[in-house]
Amino acid sequence: MALIPLTRVQQATVLALVEARRLDGVPADVSRASSFLRQAEERLTQLPLLTSVVVRYGIAYDACHDTGEALLAAYGFRTTNGPGQHEALGRYLRAVFDKPPAERAAQEFDRLRRARNQDRYEAKPVGVAATEKAAQVARTLFEAALTRGLSL
DSSP: OOOOOOOOOHHHHHHHHTTTTTTOOOOOOOHHHHHHHHHHHHHHHHHGGGHHHHHHHHHHHHHHHHHHHHHHHHTTTTEEETTTTTHHHHHHHHOOOSTTTTTHHHHHHHHHHHHHHHHHOOOOOOHHHHHHHHHHHHHHHHHHHHHHTTTO
């Protein structure tokens, strides 16, 4: 796996997340990164087969999350234990994907997270448009991870 190195700005942003105890630095784990990326790919290939809007949304969100976990592992980070792990992952995605089109997708991840939480914890289900957007974001993040040098 030949990763594109993080720029100075990206490094500084990620290190700020470490200093804020949102991320931990760990040894880079290519095997773990590949495993998460394979999971994301499997979820993406299953999306067209699903008919339930809520289930499709959840699977698309999980594919985004898996892609983020793959990036964390590849670059030698993980989210810290405790509440706010998905929010920290979103911040990490925004730090690493700072150019279009992935930049927009990384920004959208936080909106997806909030909608997922409303569905899960407040019984406010997502609609068809939100589900299509989640699938688009998942595909964009996955492709951007491959472009950064992650491999299956």
